[in-house]
Amino acid sequence: MLMADAPEVHLVFDRPESLTDVDTHYCPGCSHGIAHRLVAEVIDELEIRERTIGVAPVGCAVFAYNYFNVDFAEAAHGRAPAMATGLKRVHPEAVVFTYQGDGDLASIGIAEALHAAARGEHLTTIFINNAIYGMTGGQMAPTSLPGQRTTSSPCGRDVETMGMPLRMSELLATLPGVAYSVRRSLHNPKNILQAKKAIKRAFEIQIEERGFSFVELLSTCPTNWGLTPSESMTWVEQRLIPFYPLGDYKVI
Amino acid sequence: MPTELIKGNTAIAEAALRAGLDAYFGYPITPQTELLEHLARRMPELGRVFLQAESEIGAIHMVYGAACAGARTMTSSSSPGVSLMAEGLSYIAASDVPMVLVDVMRGGPGLGNIAPAQMDYFQIVKGGGHGGYHPIVLAPATVQEAIDLTYAAFDLAEHYRTIVVILTDGCLAQMMEPAELPPMRERGSPISKAWALSGAKGRERRVFTSVHMSPEEGEAFVNKCARQWDVITANERRCVSEQIDDAEWLLVGFGTAGRVAQSAMRAARAAGLKVGVWRPISLSPYPTPELKALAPQLRGCLVVEMNTGQMVEDVRLAFDGRVPVSFFGRSGGVVPLPEEVLEAVHRMIETAKEVVC
Ligand SMILES: Cc1ncc(C[n+]2csc(CCOP(=O)(O)OP(=O)(O)O)c2C)c(N)n1
Ligand code: SF4
Numbered sequence: 001m002l003m004a005d006a007p008e009v010h011l012v013f014d015r016p017e018s019l020t021d022v023d024t025h026y027c028p029g030c031s032h033g034i035a036h037r038l039v040a041e042v043i044d045e046l047e048i049r050e051r052t053i054g055v056a057p058v059g060c061a062v063f064a065y066n067y068f069n070v071d072f073a074e075a076a077h078g079r080a081p082a083m084a085t086g087l088k089r090v091h092p093e094a095v096v097f098t099y100q101g102d103g104d105l106a107s108i109g110i111a112e113a114l115h116a117a118a119r120g121e122h123l124t125t126i127f128i129n130n131a132i133y134g135m136t137g138g139q140m141a142p143t144s145l146p147g148q149r150t151t152s153s154p155c156g157r158d159v160e161t162m163g164m165p166l167r168m169s170e171l172l173a174t175l176p177g178v179a180y181s182v183r184r185s186l187h188n189p190k191n192i193l194q195a196k197k198a199i200k201r202a203f204e205i206q207i208e209e210r211g212f213s214f215v216e217l218l219s220t221c222p223t224n225w226g227l228t229p230s231e232s233m234t235w236v237e238q239r240l241i242p243f244y245p246l247g248d249y250k251v252i
Numbered sequence: 253m254p255t256e257l258i259k260g261n262t263a264i265a266e267a268a269l270r271a272g273l274d275a276y277f278g279y280p281i282t283p284q285t286e287l288l289e290h291l292a293r294r295m296p297e298l299g300r301v302f303l304q305a306e307s308e309i310g311a312i313h314m315v316y317g318a319a320c321a322g323a324r325t326m327t328s329s330s331s332p333g334v335s336l337m338a339e340g341l342s343y344i345a346a347s348d349v350p351m352v353l354v355d356v357m358r359g360g361p362g363l364g365n366i367a368p369a370q371m372d373y374f375q376i377v378k379g380g381g382h383g384g385y386h387p388i389v390l391a392p393a394t395v396q397e398a399i400d401l402t403y404a405a406f407d408l409a410e411h412y413r414t415i416v417v418i419l420t421d422g423c424l425a426q427m428m429e430p431a432e433l434p435p436m437r438e439r440g441s442p443i444s445k446a447w448a449l450s451g452a453k454g455r456e457r458r459v460f461t462s463v464h465m466s467p468e469e470g471e472a473f474v475n476k477c478a479r480q481w482d483v484i485t486a487n488e489r490r491c492v493s494e495q496i497d498d499a500e501w502l503l504v505g506f507g508t509a510g511r512v513a514q515s516a517m518r519a520a521r522a523a524g525l526k527v528g529v530w531r532p533i534s535l536s537p538y539p540t541p542e543l544k545a546l547a548p549q550l551r552g553c554l555v556v557e558m559n560t561g562q563m564v565e566d567v568r569l570a571f572d573g574r575v576p577v578s579f580f581g582r583s584g585g586v587v588p589l590p591e592e593v594l595e596a597v598h599r600m601i602e603t604a605k606e607v608v609c
Contacts, residue, residue, distance in 0.1 A: 049452070050451050050452055050453040050454070051451035051453065052451060053321075053449050053450075053451060055317070056461075062463065063463075065459045065461055068457075069452075069457055070451070070452055070457055071449040071450065071451055071452050071457050071458050071459070072449075072457065072458075072459045072460070072461075073316075073317065073320045073449060073459070073460040073461070074459075074460065074461035074462065074463060075313065075316075075343075076313065076316075076339055076340065076343050079309065079310075079313035079316075079339075079340070082305070082309070082310045082311075082313035082314050082316075082317065083313045083314070083316050083317035083320075084317060085303070085310075085314050085317060086275065086277065086313070086314035086315060086316060086317025086318035086319070086320075086321065086323075086325070087317040087318065087320060087321045087449060088317075089275060089301045089303060089314070089318065090274065090275055090301065090317075090318045090321035090322070090323040090325075090442055091321050091442070091443075091449075091450055091451070094450060094451050095451075111306055111307060111309070111310065112306070112309070112310055112313065114306075115305075115306035115310060
């Protein structure tokens with residue numbers, strides 16, 4: 001048993017300064033919360049909290065501004081990269097990141113995302129790929145897997161009529177303005193640690209002004225997948241990762 | 253400052269720059285493009301932000317970001333492009349950040365054509381994006397007025413933290429007229445604004461959001477905006493008139509149509525008719541009390557527009573049945589001629605006589 005005044009008591013786990021002391025609204029087993037924590041830890045470690053500006057999406061992470069203890073703006077659906085461009089161009093010394101879901105970034109906002117990347121904006125984008133529209137109740141996303149049942153593809157995604165899913169990390173890696181494009185997963189501690197390293201590298205690349213940096217995180221949505229939290233982690237491993245291979249698609 | 257021959261689009265761009273424009277984002281569209289092109293050259297020369305966006309959607313959301321960052325920011329476009337900006341305008345209105353939009357209207361609907369028109373009065377004055385917000389809308393009729401209003405627009409936008417629209421058309425934007433440009437202003441620092449996002453250095457973090465989750469919160473925000481609009485309505489009405497003292501018949505038009513009405517008024521005066529002209533400069537807030545005050549002396553009013561009748565509704569509201577109001581319009585990109593307006597004046601007077609007999 002530890003004594004309160006024992007000198008060997010060390011604090012080993014605490015809330016990062018870059019997270020507010022607020023309960024999130026995310027469902028149990030949702031990895032949005034993990035992604036938030038990783039981003040906040042990186043901001044703390046790089047000591048950039050006082051010059052970071054975040055841009056929230058429309059999607060389940062719409063209230064990200066309540067959870068990060070940094071300046072924040074909440075964009076319209078898909079427009080975060082354009083809004084972030086405006087912020088960064090006015091404050092080039094700030095570290096500006098967007099946090100976007102797959103509907104937000106890869107569907108309605110794909111033009112804004114691709115063009116911010118193509119311009120080589122010194123921005124960092126954290127892209128949460130959970131293969132579904134979480135906030136609106138589980139409709140098909142541009143990243144939903146072939147055959148995946150969603151409320152708007154009740155018989156499974158038919159790629160003949162609905163097309164094939166988009167692999168954003170690979171797509172962005174083809175653009176000269178992109179300095180860093182990688183895919184990681186949040187389904188177990190090992191992968192979470194690797195995801196954190198990638199997020200840190202992405203922010204560093206922005207600080208070094210090398211170009212657009214992009215981290216795709218394979219994420220869970222137990223609520224709309226109709227799975228338990230632990231089944232969801234397995235689904236990421238067995239279904240998502242084979243279609244969305246983890247790896248570095250561009251690192252300069 | 254010397255008087256020079258200057259094109260409407262260039263004049264507006266240069267006036268914005270001299271008013272301290274920090275950041276411009278836009279997308280090419282005729283008949284507005286010279287405005288963007290002028291800033292493409294001038295802004296980088298002065299070390300300021302110019303960016304050609306991927307679309308008008310991109311442009312307006314870049315403006316949104318720059319406005320949240322505390323910058324004096326602006327975009328410009330023409331009718332189809334402004335339709336794409338509707339989303340961003342609504343978000344900007346919901347976030348209480350200042351910006352200036354220049355809308356050089358062209359013939360519509362659809363892709364329409366690139367000829368001058370006033371078919372977007374409803375869109376800009378009454379609507380635009382969703383959610384029933386009010387922008388301040390200013391309609392110049394000369395290049396000089398376009399310069400003066402643009403120069404003033406940024407102060408107005410920042411004072412009320414609102415959207416200010418310079419609503420003009422392809423005629424004024426493409427026309428060259430002698431005009432005087434204002435002096436170059438000192439620029440303030442975006443960071444000095446007590447509400448701007450810049451990184452929470454030594455202060456509490458700041459947040460911009462347009463989300464109001466509870467209906468009560470939403471209503472409180474909307475009511476706050478409505479009270480603000482009352483203040484703007486009380487302070488920011490602008491209009492001009494000519495030959496009004498003894499006028500029995502009134503011509504009303506805004507922007508280019510207002511100028512055509514002015515020429516028609518002069519021709520009518522030469523023919524011995526007691527015609528005056530009244531031109532609203534602020535279309536929003538509308539100078540309703542000023543117009544209403546003219547009612548007792550008037551026997552009739554003719555509204556001239558480059559559409560099929562939009563602002564005429566506001567004129568009828570102002571007179572509230574006290575003055576017969578008729579309408580003459582050309583649309584789709586056709587500019588009315590003073591002669592046709594004069595004929596319409598004669599018809600108005602004839603009709604009034606028939607009613608009396
Ligand atoms: C213009 C517009 N269209 C549609 C919506 C409705 N909408 C809100 S969130 C969302 C999809 C979000 O999905 P995703 O980006 O994958 O994020 P997630 O909720 O899964 O985290 C949609 C379609 C909206 N808010 N705005
Ligand atoms: S709906 Fe899905 S993405 Fe949204 S919070 Fe719940 S689990 Fe997460």
